[in-house]
Amino acid sequence: MNTKLILEYLSELKQNNNREWYHANKSKYVEANAQFEAFLQELIFKIGEFDPSVLHNIPKNLTFKLVRDTRFSHDKSPYNPAFRAHISSKGKLPVPVGYYIMIKPDNQSFLGGGLFADMFRDATSMVRNYISAHPSELESIIYAPDFKNLFTVQGSALKKVPAGYDKEHPMAELLKNKSWYLEYPITDDQLLSPEKLIDLSVNIFKTMKPFNDYLNKALADFTMPER
Secondary structure, three states: OOHHHHHHHHHHHOOOOOOHHHHHHHHHHHHHHHHHHHHHHHHHHHHOOOOOOOHHOOOHHHHOEEEEOOOOOOOOOEEEEEEEEEEOOOOOOOOOOOOOEEOOOOOOOEEEEEEEEOHHHHHHHHHHHHHHHHHHHHHHHHHHHHHHHHHHOOOOOOOOOOOOOOOOOOOOOHOOOOEEEEEEEEEHHHHHHHHHHHHHHHHHHHHHHHHHHHHHHOOOOOOOOOO
């Protein structure tokens, strides 16, 4: 797997973000995407050593398209110069939560986990209810030294604790959230060594697994809305 080739292609796409360049250089995309899928396959095997629920996944089914939805955006660039994937027991669906990776030039890459999508009200309610009922379990996860050294729980949030929840709850700040996720930044230099990147990713994902497990217990009865 050649992560340098991935980064070079995405950097070129960023500089030439138009349909003409993209189609004229489709062979470069095919090659870079193949390298990304090879990287994902190795990552799946390594994650599977501590989370076997992901081992059935096929890399090409986990990735997201480069094409952007520009209908409601001031930025009309047709492509997002990033290779992205979500690895979970149900592939790239946002629930159950799993392991997210984005490779993007200019030090914008990151490893992620947790619930990014805040448009599912049922999911938000399920997580809030679980946090409300199981605060000490969450405390033991997010205040563990290894976790604290790597992560801060992020997410879009309300200004106040929502109605129906205790304002004095020990996890009151996280009850305000509508999403709960983690991000670990990756530099372009780190991307250039695929073996070290795999090792780093596995370590980060292994450390975040208890957080993912907590959210997945909260979301056990969640059903994706029908389109």
